[in-house]
Amino acid sequence: MTMEHLEPGQKALVSEIHIRDAGELYRLYTLGLEPGVEFTIYQKSPAFVLDIGETTLALGRETASKIGVILLKKTK
Amino acid sequence: MYQLKESIRTVHVALVGNPNVGKSVIFGHMTGEYVTVSNYPGTTVEISEGASQWGGTQFKFADTPGVFSIFPRSEDERACRDHLLDHRPDVLLQVADAKNLRRALMLTLELAELGLPMVLALNMADESRARGILIDTESLSKTLGIPVVLTAAPRGEGIQDLKEALSSARVPIVRTDLEKETAKAIETISALIPEAAGNLSSAPAAFIAETLLHGDESIWNSFRSGRADLQKNAIEAASQISRSFARPPSLSALDSRLQLSGEITADVMETAENHSSGFLRAFGRAAMRPWPGYLIAGLALALLYAVVGYFAAQILVDFLKGFVFDAWIIPAAIRLADAAIPSAFLREMLVGPYGIITMAVPYAFALILPIVTFFFLMFGFLEDSGYLPRLAVMLDRVFRLAGLNGKAIIPVILGLGCNTMAVLTTRILETKRERLIATLILSLSIPCSAQLGTILGMMASLSWKAFVLWFLTVAGSSMLVGWGASKFLPGSRSPFLMEIPPLRVPLWGNTFKKLRSRIAWYLREAAPLFLAGTLLLFFADKTGLLAKAREFASPLVVGFLGLPAMATDSMILGFLRRDYGAAGFFDMSRNGTLSASQAVVALIVITLFMPCIAQFLVTIKERGVKVAVAIAFFILAFSVGLGGFINWVLKTGVIRL
Numbered sequence: 001m002t003m004e005h006l007e008p009g010q011k012a013l014v015s016e017i018h019i020r021d022a023g024e025l026y027r028l029y030t031l032g033l034e035p036g037v038e039f040t041i042y043q044k045s046p047a048f049v050l051d052i053g054e055t056t057l058a059l060g061r062e063t064a065s066k067i068g069v070i071l072l073k074k075t076k
Numbered sequence: 077m078y079q080l081k082e083s084i085r086t087v088h089v090a091l092v093g094n095p096n097v098g099k100s101v102i103f104g105h106m107t108g109e110y111v112t113v114s115n116y117p118g119t120t121v122e123i124s125e126g127a128s129q130w131g132g133t134q135f136k137f138a139d140t141p142g143v144f145s146i147f148p149r150s151e152d153e154r155a156c157r158d159h160l161l162d163h164r165p166d167v168l169l170q171v172a173d174a175k176n177l178r179r180a181l182m183l184t185l186e187l188a189e190l191g192l193p194m195v196l197a198l199n200m201a202d203e204s205r206a207r208g209i210l211i212d213t214e215s216l217s218k219t220l221g222i223p224v225v226l227t228a229a230p231r232g233e234g235i236q237d238l239k240e241a242l243s244s245a246r247v248p249i250v251r252t253d254l255e256k257e258t259a260k261a262i263e264t265i266s267a268l269i270p271e272a273a274g275n276l277s278s279a280p281a282a283f284i285a286e287t288l289l290h291g292d293e294s295i296w297n298s299f300r301s302g303r304a305d306l307q308k309n310a311i312e313a314a315s316q317i318s319r320s321f322a323r324p325p326s327l328s329a330l331d332s333r334l335q336l337s338g339e340i341t342a343d344v345m346e347t348a349e350n351h352s353s354g355f356l357r358a359f360g361r362a363a364m365r366p367w368p369g370y371l372i373a374g375l376a377l378a379l380l381y382a383v384v385g386y387f388a389a390q391i392l393v394d395f396l397k398g399f400v401f402d403a404w405i406i407p408a409a410i411r412l413a414d415a416a417i418p419s420a421f422l423r424e425m426l427v428g429p430y431g432i433i434t435m436a437v438p439y440a441f442a443l444i445l446p447i448v449t450f451f452f453l454m455f456g457f458l459e460d461s462g463y464l465p466r467l468a469v470m471l472d473r474v475f476r477l478a479g480l481n482g483k484a485i486i487p488v489i490l491g492l493g494c495n496t497m498a499v500l501t502t503r504i505l506e507t508k509r510e511r512l513i514a515t516l517i518l519s520l521s522i523p524c525s526a527q528l529g530t531i532l533g534m535m536a537s538l539s540w541k542a543f544v545l546w547f548l549t550v551a552g553s554s555m556l557v558g559w560g561a562s563k564f565l566p567g568s569r570s571p572f573l574m575e576i577p578p579l580r581v582p583l584w585g586n587t588f589k590k591l592r593s594r595i596a597w598y599l600r601e602a603a604p605l606f607l608a609g610t611l612l613l614f615f616a617d618k619t620g621l622l623a624k625a626r627e628f629a630s631p632l633v634v635g636f637l638g639l640p641a642m643a644t645d646s647m648i649l650g651f652l653r654r655d656y657g658a659a660g661f662f663d664m665s666r667n668g669t670l671s672a673s674q675a676v677v678a679l680i681v682i683t684l685f686m687p688c689i690a691q692f693l694v695t696i697k698e699r700g701v702k703v704a705v706a707i708a709f710f711i712l713a714f715s716v717g718l719g720g721f722i723n724w725v726l727k728t729g730v731i732r733l
Binding site: 022023024025026027028029030031032034042043045046047049053054055056057058059060062063 | 144145149175176178179182204207209291324326327330334361364365366369465468469470471472473481482506570571572573574575576577578
């Protein structure tokens with residue numbers, strides 16, 4: 001399951017990141033998106049928006065589709 | 077004697093930190109100098125310097141662009157790293173967002189490798205407190221081995237403590253234990269460094285070795301006195317070792333630092349669960365969803381139009397130009413000149429049809445200044461609120477068509493203020509390709525506030541259809557040219573990834589300070605060119621060159637574009653500044669010299685026309701002479717060609733305005 005399959009309002013855990021490009025991976029990591037991190041997703045369109053702790057991140061669908069996740073619980 | 081020496085000591089302090097943590101605000105407090113401060117990442121793209129003095133010590137401060145890492149991945153990260161190596165500051169003042177301690181510590185751990193005395197300022201302490209975050213600064217200071225100070229810079233909280241802490245800066249004691257394999261690789265490469273570098277006064281060998289292992293060769297630029305052949309050897313050794321790794325060593329080093337920063341954060345930080353989701357938070361979220369996000373974007377634009385396009389460009393301009401200048405100042409100046417200046421030549425230079433008082437001054441102060449002022453006021457408010465990154469989310473898909481991603485909204489919307497500043501801001505885009513496309517779009521089709529204001533002012537007297545035609549032509553050209561360039565240039569679009577700062581109520585103090593500095597900057601930049609343009613026209617008119625130019629350009633201006641011959645004057649001005657050219661057309665349309673379709677053609681040509689001289693120079697600096705000249709020629713041909721096409725379409729009568 002990837003981030004693309006989540007619904008707004010759901011909480012999930014990053015399980016793996018299928019990105020090869022070291023530069024892109026580095027950006028994700030430094031912004032706090034790394035395996036083991038918990039996040040809440042708020043919207044999927046026009047871009048994905050999620051909260052990791054106190055940080056809000058926006059990312060495109062192509063990145064979201066490369067992030068493997070484990071669903072934690074449904075809040076809605 | 078010792079005291080005398082103390083009293084003339086100069087301490088160089090470099091401010092470093094993640095993007096959008098408030099480095100520039102702290103810089104302002106430390107030096108008393110103002111640098112632009114906004115609520116989005118990437119406001120500072122150049123290094124600013126300032127000095128100050130207290131406690132018998134002279135301090136020199138350098139404000140650097142925000143970075144995630146000093147193993148650079150982008151131009152601004154490289155600029156920051158190079159500054160630290162080339163200037164080797166006495167104190168590194170790291171500014172951090174207290175809400176984002178872990179990310180700040182990641183950078184602290186990297187900076188610690190430089191072996192410089194450091195101070196850590198945990199800024200935005202007010203916001204982190206409000207969110208229930210408690211940080212044990214004493215314990216953090218012990219772990220890191222450097223002074224740690226809590227600040228809330230816009231309110232001036234903690235600034236005094238920070239000033240005092242600068243004198244007790246220490247070299248960090250914290251060290252990251254890298255993975256065995258990575259540590260060994262760094263050791264191996266380090267052995268090659270001292271001889272290759274020539275001297276190691278600007279960075280420890282291990283830091284240079286790790287940088288090479290990350291695949292960044294540009295670090296040798298800071299060691300020009302070293303041996304080029306040995307430097308090349310070290311690069312090769314590093315890339316060979318790096319290839320033998322299953323996972324890039326840069327990521328392994330990142331893992332180790334992430335882990336350590338996570339452990340330290342867990343030790344010193346406590347978060348009280350805080351679910352108070354205030355209005356700003358909810359509104360900030362809503363502004364990114366299609367509904368009501370697009371409505372909010374529309375309302376924001378409508379408000380911008382009401383203030384800039386209606387109030388400033390129409391009511392205020394009518395008052396200043398129509399009443400103050402045309403009815404009062406200019407007739408008085410003419411009477412005065414007639415009575416006091418015997419030389420007809422000088423008299424005409426001041427109050428003739430191309431006179432300084434009759435043309436340059438009213439254009440600069442009655443047409444453009446009110447518009448620019450109100451645009452910058454509104455724009456500053458938008459910048460400080462943190463709304464712009466939300467707009468980037470909303471418009472990501474639009475920018476995709478032009479080979480960019482949503483992040484490009486920041487240079488583009490800044491371009492609506494001033495394209496020259498905006499070209500500098502393209503540095504926040506990740507790839508060379510994206511910076512080039514953004515520069516091209518900025519140069520071609522983003523009107524600056526002065527130009528936009530005059531355009532909106534002219535639109536007021538035209539029909540809505542004229543506005544739609546103008547807008548679609550200009551927006552369509554940007555998309556088309558961006559799309560074409562993205563097909564033509566090698567490489568692919570980089571993925572959209574952006575941090576969204578919290579929405580804040582702007583502090584009027586900052587917004588006004590920024591407004592004042594931008595207006596001063598505008599006057600310095602534009603007023604001399606207005607004067608030069610007027611003098612150019614005056615002399616061209618006197619020597620008969622203007623009539624010749626009109627005659628020469630007539631097939632193009634009158635025949636192809638269908639404009640009156642006088643329009644040539646405005647186009648000459650347009651070569652100096654597009655807004656000056658637009659002001660010329662604005663004046664003609666107020667006099668009733670232009671018909672509706674002529675006005676639309678003129679507006680389209682001048683909107684897309686040559687970038688102004690200042691922008692052209694910045695483009696040379698950022699992209700090189702070849703690119704800048706190529707862009708200029710392309711744009712000249714494109715704008716005139718498209719203007720001719722629209723003229724032809726309007727003449728066929730398919731569209732009636």
